[in-house]
C-alpha cells in the first residue's frame with residue numbers, strides 16, 4: 681500500500697556508482713549502460729548533479745565554481761540540502777526511468793552527499809549528519825533507495841591527476857572545482873566511502889588499483905562491475921556484447 685505520488689511499479693534494479701572525483705564513474709556508467717542494453721536488458725542511466733537540466737543544478741554549479749565562498753566557510757548541512765533538493769526536483773524522472781527499465785544506473789546519488797558532505801564533519805556530528813541526510817532524502821523527499829551502491833576506490837592523489845585530464849566543465853572555467861581542488865578533503869571523502877562499504881551490505885567497494893598498486897584498466901574494472909551487477913541481479917545474460 682502506498683499513497684506516494686511516485687512508486688516503483690516493477691522490480692527494476694537500481695545501482696548507484698560512487699567514488700571520489702576522477703575515479704572513473706562517468707566512464708564506467710556509460711560502458712555499463714551500453715553493455716546491459718546490448719545484452720537485452722532495458723537499461724537507463726542518470727547523472728547527478730544535473731547542472732543545466734534542473735533549476736537547483738545551476739546553483740550547484742555556482743557553488744562548485746566558488747561563487748558562494750570558500751569550502752571551509754560553508755557548512756555541509758545547507759550544501760547537502762542543495763544536492764538533496766536537486767534529487768527531489770528530479771524525483772519524477774528517477775521514477776520514470778526506474779519504472780521504464782529493468783536496470784537503472786546512477787552516476788552519483790545520495791551516497792555522494794553521505795561521503796562528500798559527511799567528510800567535512802567528525803565523530804558524532806558526522807554520524808548524526810548521515811542519519812539526518814538519509815531521512816531527508818529517502819523519507820522526507822521520498823527518492824528511491826538503490827539496491828546496490830558501488831564505490832570505485834582510488835587514492836585521492838591519483839584521482840587529482842585524472843581530474844586534470846577531464847574535459848572542460850560548463851559550470852566552471854577552472855581546471856578543478858571547489859571540491860576537487862582540496863586533496864586532503866578528498867582523502868577524507870574516500871575514507872567515508874570505505875567506512876560505508878564496511879557498514880552496509882548493499883555497498884561494495886571495487887578497487888581501481890591492483891593489489892600491488894598499479895592502475896587497473898577501465899576494461900578490467902568494467903568486467904568486475906558487470907560480474908558484480910549480474911550476480912547481484914541474479915541474471916543469466918547472453919554475454920556476446
Ligand SMILES: Nc1ncnc2c1ncn2[C@@H]1O[C@H](COP(=O)(O)OP(=O)(O)O)[C@@H](O)[C@H]1O
Pocket residue numbers: 699700701702703704705706707708842843845846847888895896897898899901
Ligand atoms: N581505469 C582508468 N585508468 C586510467 N584512466 C582512467 C580510468 N578510468 C577513467 N580514466 C580517465 O580518468 C578521467 C576521469 O574519468 P571519469 O570517468 O570522468 O571520472 P569521474 O566521472 O569519476 O569523475 C577521464 O579522463 C578518464 O578517461
Ligand SMILES: Cc1cn([C@H]2C[C@H](O)[C@@H](COP(=O)(O)OP(=O)(O)O)O2)c(=O)[nH]c1=O
Pocket residue numbers: 701728729744760763764788789790791792793794796797849857859860
Ligand atoms: C550528487 C552529489 C555530488 N556531490 C559533490 C561531489 C562532487 O565533488 C561534486 C560534483 O560532482 P561531479 O561528479 O564531480 O561533477 P563533474 O564530474 O562534472 O565535476 O558534487 C555532493 O557533495 N553531494 C551529492 O549529492
